Amino acid sequence: MADHYETLGVSREASLEEIKKSYRKLARQLHPDVNPSEEAAERFKDVTHAYDVLSDPEQRQRYDMGGGQAGGMGGFGDIFETFFGGGGFGGASRGPRSRHERGEDALIRVDVKLEEVVFGVQREVSINTAVLCGTCEGSGCQPGTHPVNCDVCRGQGQVQREVRSLFGNVVTMHPCGSCQGYGSVIETPCTQCAGKGRVRERRSLKVDIPSGIDTGTRMQMRGGGEVGPFGGPNGDLFIEFRVEHDDTFSRDGNDLLSTIKVSMTDAILGTEVELDSLDGKVSVEIPAGTQPGDLISIKGRGIQGLRTNTRGDLKIAMQVVTPTKLSGKERALIEQLAQLRSDDAPHFGEFKQSFFGKLRDRFFG
Incomplete structure (x- = not known):
């Protein structure tokens, strides 16, 4: 069998564009509609087959490595397509394919x-x-300017190819290599x-x-x-x-979570404060006797749900701050309070959970 490069009249280093150009030139000369001779028909089949192989990078590589009939009937898939695909046995032509394709997402x-x-x-x-x-x-x-009809397939987008097989000569339709199946150039x-x-x-x-x-x-x-x-x-x-991460608030579903640092005296006596939330001022009432880890929930000041009109809650955990430095007057007052309270001395109590475990359970339990 003739070398595919010789059939197309190009060198082995020819680019895809050079191969395509040579094929189009030969196809115009040898197409059965232009040259009805048997010799031209045979050459047209050889030229088309050579182009099919050399225009495909993988098939061309196999051919260059000595694959022989690269792109030919090399497997069951090729045999099936040769006999039954692309309008085989004189089946109806699908016509040229549209250039208009859906864009990528x-x-x-x-x-x-x-x-x-x-x-x-x-x-x-x-x-x-x-x-x-x-x-x-x-x-x-x-x-x-505008596209012109392909002079190889005459605007059909497909060309006939006759293949010799064990079952005789089979005529199949294949996309035109000159116009890539569009029917126009x-x-x-x-x-x-x-x-x-x-x-x-x-x-x-x-x-x-x-x-x-x-x-x-x-x-x-x-x-x-x-x-x-x-x-x-x-x-x-x-x-x-x-x-993005927020330094003050986090979320649990549609609820917003945060903490408030409360002074020891405010925790003892109770107070009301106004704080900046994510959507404006919010009034927080801290009850007297507030303990570390106590949770205050403010209804409807969380996040509006993705598929609902209702909002979650704003949940605030109390962090009672004990002073580490006292003035002389402050220390005297605290000592006086200690005498008045006469609380029990520090002692071991029943172990339940750590402060952080308690806080976690209040938030997520």
């Missing part, structure tokens, strides 16, 4: 603050994606998009971030992804969120 990750999770927020995000080429408006052609590609009908561009879009999201939550925006080749429909955009 896109994924971006967005960091949000915990305060933005409480009610949700609208944010403007930036994404580097494929958009419709403004020069050719998706056609892929230089303005003023863009002879003057758009210089802006290199004939693809789309270009890459950074664009901004507004995103309504719902309340209640958490790290790992994904939101799908249909049609927000990349535009397809030659103006095909857009893919989808997926936005994955990451909630």
Whole structure:
């Protein structure tokens, strides 16, 4: 069998573009519609087979390594396709395939603050994606030009191939190698998009971030992804969120958790304070006799749920601070209080749990 490179008239170092160019030139000369001779028909089959092998990187590599009939009937899959695929046995042609394909989906990750999770927020995000080429408006052609019918397949997008087999001669339909099955050729590609009908561009879009999201939550925006080749429909955009760490508040589901440092005297006497929460001022009443680890729950000041209109609670644990340095007057007053109280001396009590275990159970138990 003739060498595939010799059949196409190219060197072994020929690029894919050189191979394609040579095939198109030979196919125009040898196609049965142009040259009905038997010799031309045989050469056309050889040229097409050589192109099928050398235009595929894997098959070309196997062929260069001595694979012989690379790309031929090398396995059951090839035999099956030869006999039954692509309109075999004179089956109906599928016609040229469309250049318009759906664009790829896109994924971006967005960091949000915990305060933005409480009610949700609208944010403007930036994404580097494929958009419709403004020069050719998706056609892929230089303005003023248009695709022309492929002169190899005559606009059908497919060519017939006759294969000798144990069952006789079988005629199958295969995508045209000259136009890649489109049925037309863009002879003057758009210089802006290199004939693809789309270009890459950074664009901004507004995103309504719902309340209640958490790290790992994904939101799908249909049609927000990349535009397809030659103006095909857009893919989808997926936005994955990451909630940033907050130094004051953490969350448990839709509840917000925090702590308050309370002085010893406020814990004894009780007091009311106004503090800044994630969504404004909140009034906290600390009852007299507050103990370390006591929990105060404020209804409806947590996070609004992702799929509900109700809010969680704000849960605050008391951290009673014992002074480490006292003035002389302060020490005298404390000693006087100790005499008045006449409490029992320190002693071992029943072991239940540590302060931190108690606090954990109050928060999460």
